[in-house]
């Protein structure tokens with residue numbers, strides 16, 4: 001009897017303790033402000049996973065670079081300092097040049113085109129991530145990238161000597177080719193950097209300009225539609241491999257829903273934020289013909305440089321995209 005009681009008590013205890021013992025908390029650093037649409041979609045994704053796994057996996061988001069600044073998020077996930085994170089992969093061309101595929105100037109310049117490019121690039125990017133102990137969950141594009149400036153510019157010659165805020169390898173190189181001085185600044189630090197004169201021009205979306213209220217410092221936005229870079233939600237592959245199949249299914253479903261919602265939010269935000277920049281007092285419009293021609297020229301140089309560095313795999317992405325886009 002004694003033994004039976006002990007067994008029952010032990011079983012009962014196991015029953016109570018087991019869920020707690022298997023409950024995991026995943027920290028998810030994100031570089032952009034909590035109010036940014038990527039961050040809001042990420043927060044919904046986290047809640048979806050927490051609810052769907054009955055809190056067996058609780059994802060806690062840390063927006064605004066509060067846990068790790070953008071530049072450190074990928075490494076933090078790779079090394080298991082955190083389980084999951086969101087990152088703009090094009091900033092990590094030094095790890096793998098293929099990560100820059102989404103920032104090739106003037107290759108895919110609309111949401112539809114960027115979707116096609118992602119479709120053909122995805123298997124290669126997933127493989128590249130896997131070789132770095134990372135598993136891709138979902139990816140959402142930023143709106144098209146335009147050119148911001150404190151002063152009016154009608155050609156690349158007008159930009160000479162300007163301090164240019166960059167956010168990835170290609171924007172840094174772009175600044176060099178346009179005789180500007182590149183300075184890498186996280187979006188979270190952007191308003192202050194512009195206000196204090198650390199930068200006076202940049203290429204980014206209407207979304208980021210609007211979120212950072214850049215009309216307080218900058219006066220012109222040229223709708224260049226140069227490319228649509230993407231944010232990627234990545235999980236440490238060791239962590240992922242330990243997740244049971246049911247929970248993997250829940251996470252994949254939540255990721256698919258987040259990807260669809262993120263894309264829609266990005267589209268909806270595009271015109272809204274351009275209107276917002278205008279209301280803030282900026283001049284918003286197309287670039288002059290000269291500026292457009294000059295930018296395309298610089299874009300062609302950058303494209304050649306990327307293709308040369310990215311080798312056969314890079315060319316295969318671009319060729320497959322062009323074949324599909326025709």
Ligand code: PCA
Pocket residue numbers: 088142143145167186187204205206207208229
């Ligand atoms: N916003 C991000 C990257 C691309 C974009 O539109 C940024 O400026 O940091």
